[in-house]
C-alpha cells in the first residue's frame with residue numbers, strides 16, 4: 050500500500066503532522082499502537098506559545114476550542130502554573146487571586162479530585178473556600194466498586210445527567226463568586242461546558258483531575274476524526290514492527306496486523322513518544338530507540354542517568370533520538386534521508402529550538418510538515 | 427502448591443497500569459450500569475479470581491467481546507480475552523435453551539433450511555415473535571435472519587467442474603451465514619474471484635467457527651468445532667491453497683480466538699486464512715490481476731467498520747477497494763459498535779442496551795444519508811437494516827455489482 054507519508058504514532062505530534070499533511074493534499078497513514086499521552090493531558094500545551102495561532106486554527110477546524118491567553122492555570126494538586134495555550138476546558142486566570150469566595154464542588158466518593166489541596170492554595174492567595182459534595186443516584190452504580198469512581202466513568206454519566214448536577218450545585222451555592230468543578234464534563238461533546246457555565250449564577254472554573262483526562266480524550270477523538278474526514282488512514286491498535294532500510298532511505302514498513310501488506314511511502318515520520326509510549330526503551334545497561342535503532346546520546350555510567358533526588362529534573366528524561374537541523378533521524382552517525390522525528394521521542398535533545406512537552410510535539414510536527422511541503426527534504 | 431495458580435495467569439493482566447482508557451471506549455459501560463467495565467471485569471477482576479473463584483461476577487456476560495478495549499489499551503493488555511476466558515473457566519451454569527438455540531447457528535441452519543418458507547413466514551409473524559419473546563426471551567423487536575431455501579454449499583458443488591477449470595484456485599470458508607441465510611454473498615464472491623481469473627473450492631466440510639458457542643458458554647463444543655476446522659483448513663493449506671473468507675468475525679475467531687481462548691493450535695493455518703478483501707486488494711495492488719468496472723456505476727457509500735475487523739486491523743483493505751471503484755462517493759463512518767454483537771442483541775435482556783449502543787452509529791448514518799451502507803459483518807447488517815432505513819451491502823457484493 051502506497052502513501053505520500055507514513056507516520057508512526059498517533060499522539061499529539063503524529064496527529065498534528067498527519068492533519069497538516071492531509072490538509073496540504075497528501076495521502077497519509079498513521080499507525081498507532083494503543084492510545085497515548087493525550088489521555089493524561091492537563092489541558093495546558095506547555096511551550097506551545099510560538100505556534101499558538103497556527104495550532105489553534107488546526108484545532109478549531111477539528112472542533113477543538115482553545116484559549117490562547119497568557120495567565121495562570123490551577124493544577125489538580127493545587128499549584129498554579131503559567132499558561133499561554135490551553136484547551137477550552139481550562140479556566141485561565143490573570144493572577145493567583147482568582148476570586149473572593151469559591152465553592153469547590155466534588156462528587157461523593159470521587160477521590161481523584163483533591164479539593165483540600167485546592168482550598169489550601171486558594172486560601173493562601175486570599176480566596177475563601179467552601180467544599181461541598183454532590184451525590185446523584187445515577188452515579189451510585191459506580192460506587193459499588195471504588196476503583197470505578199474515575200473521571201471517565203463519571204463523565205459518561207455526566208454527559209447525560211449534567212443538568213441534575215447543576216440543579217444540586219445551585220442549591221449548594223451561597224454568596225460565592227466562583228464555582229470550581231472537576232474536569233469530568235463533555236467527554237463526547239464540549240458544548241456541555243458552555244451550558245453549565247450559563248446555567249449557574251456564578252463564574253465556573255473547571256480544574257483537572259487525576260488521569261485519565263476527560264478533555265484530553267475528547268481532543269484525541271476529535272483530532273483523529275478530523276484526520277479521517279480529510280481522507281487520512283488511521284490504523285488504530287496496530288504496531289509498526291520492522292522497516293526496510295537501504296543507504297539511509299526507508300522504503301517501507303511492516304505492521305503487526307498487516308504483516309505481508311507493507312506500507313510504502315516517500316516520507317516516514319517517527320512520532321512514537323517517549324518511554325511511556327515505548328518510543329524510547331531502556332534496560333539496566335542501555336537506552337535505545339526500539340524500531341530503527343536510531344542514535345541516542347547518553348552517559349555511559351548508569352549513575353549519571355538519574356538524580357537520586359526523586360523530585361529533581363531527571364537526566365534520563367532528556368535522552369532522545371539524535372536529529373540533524375531539519376529533524377532527520379540520525380542512525381550510525383549519519384542522518385537518514387526520509388525519516389523524521391517529532392514529539393517526545395526527541396526527549397530534551399531539541400529543547401533550545403522547540404521546547405519540551407506538548408510544545409515540542411506541535412512545533413516539531415509543523416517544522417517537519419513545512420520541510421516536506423517545501424520539497425527541500 | 428497453589429502459589430503458581432495464585433500469581434500466574436495465561437493472560438497479561440499484570441501489565442495493566444490502571445489508566446481506565448479501556449473503560450472510556452467500552453460501548454457497554456455507558457448503557458448498562460450493571461456491567462463493571464473492562465478494567466474491573468478484566469485485569470482487576472482477574473487478580474481476585476486467581477485468589478478465589480468466588481470473585482467471579484456473572485455480570486461479565488454483558489461483555490460484547492467487541493475487543494475495542496484491546497484496540498485502545500496502551501499496554502497491550504488482552505482485556506477481552508481475560509474476560510472471555512474467565513467466563514469459560516468459572517461460569518459453570520448450564521446455558522439455557524434459548525442460548526443453545528441461538529448459538530448453534532449451523533445446526534439451526536440445517537434444520538430450518540428445508541422448511542425455509544415456513545420458518546421465514548413464521549419467524550416474521552407477530553404471533554411467533556410474541557411467543558419467542560415470552561418463552562425464549564428473544565426480543566420481539568428483532569427481525570430474524572431469513573433462511574435460504576438452497577444452501578450455498580449445494581450451489582457451489584454443482585459448479586465444481588466449471589470452477590476447477592481456472593488455473594489459480596482458492597478455498598472458501600463461507601461460514602453459516604452465507605450457507606444458510608445469504609448464499610448471494612457467496613455467489614458474489616465467486617463472481618469476483620472468477621473475474622480475477624481464480625476458481626473457488628469448498629473446504630472438506632467446514633463447521634461453524636464457534637463464535638456464538640463461545641459467547642453462550644458452550645466453549646467445549648466450540649473447541650471441538652475449532653479442532654475440526656483446523657484439520658480441514660490444514661488439508662487445504664497443504665494442497666497449496668489460500669483460504670478466503672467473507673465474514674470478519676469468523677476470520678477473527680479462527681485466527682485469534684482458537685489459540686487465545688480455546689487453546690487450539692492454529693499455527694499451521696493462521697497465515698493462510700485471509701479475508702477476501704485483503705486478498706483481492708493485494709492481488710490488484712501488486713499488479714497480478716485487474717477488475718474492470720462499469721463505466722456508469724454510481725453509489726454514495728457510507729462504510730461501517732465492524733468491531734472484529736477493527737481488531738484484525740484489516741478495514742483498510744475493504745475501504746481501499748471500495749474507493750477504487752469509479753463513481754463511488756465514499757464516507758468513512760466513525761468507528762462505533764452497532765450494538766448487536768452476534769447473538770447478544772437477540773436476547774430480550776440485552777435489547778435495550780443493544781439499541782442504545784448502536785444509536786450514535788444509526789444517527790450518523792441518517793445524517794450522512796448514503797445510497798447504502800457497506801460493512802463486512804453479517805450481524806451488523808441485521809442490526810443496521812433493522813435500526814435504520816438503509817440497505818447494507820458487503821464490500822465483495824459491491825465489487826460484484828460494479829463489475830463490468
Ligand SMILES: Cc1cc2nc3c(=O)[nH]c(=O)nc-3n(C[C@H](O)[C@H](O)[C@H](O)COP(=O)(O)OP(=O)(O)OC[C@H]3O[C@@H](n4cnc5c(N)ncnc54)[C@H](O)[C@@H]3O)c2cc1C
Nearest residue numbers: 058060061062082085086091095289322326392393406407
Ligand atoms: C503521562 C503524561 C502526561 C503529560 N501531560 C502533559 C501536559 O499536560 N501538558 C504538556 O504540555 N505535555 C504533557 N506531557 C508531555 C507529552 O509527552 C506531550 O504533551 C505530547 O502529548 C507527546 O506527544 P507525542 O505524540 O510525541 O507522543 P505520545 O502521545 O506518547 O504518542 C506516541 C504514540 O506512538 C505510539 N507508538 C509507539 N511505538 C509505536 C510503534 N512501533 N508502532 C505504532 N505506534 C507506536 C504509541 O502507542 C503512542 O500512541 C505528558 C506526558 C506524559 C507521559
Ligand code: SF4
Nearest residue numbers: 442443445446448499
Ligand atoms: S487500558 Fe489497558 S492499561 Fe489501561 S486500565 Fe485498561 S487494561 Fe489497564
Ligand code: SF4
Nearest residue numbers: 452489490492493495
Ligand atoms: S470487549 Fe467490548 S464490551 Fe467487552 S469489555 Fe471490551 S470494550 Fe467492553
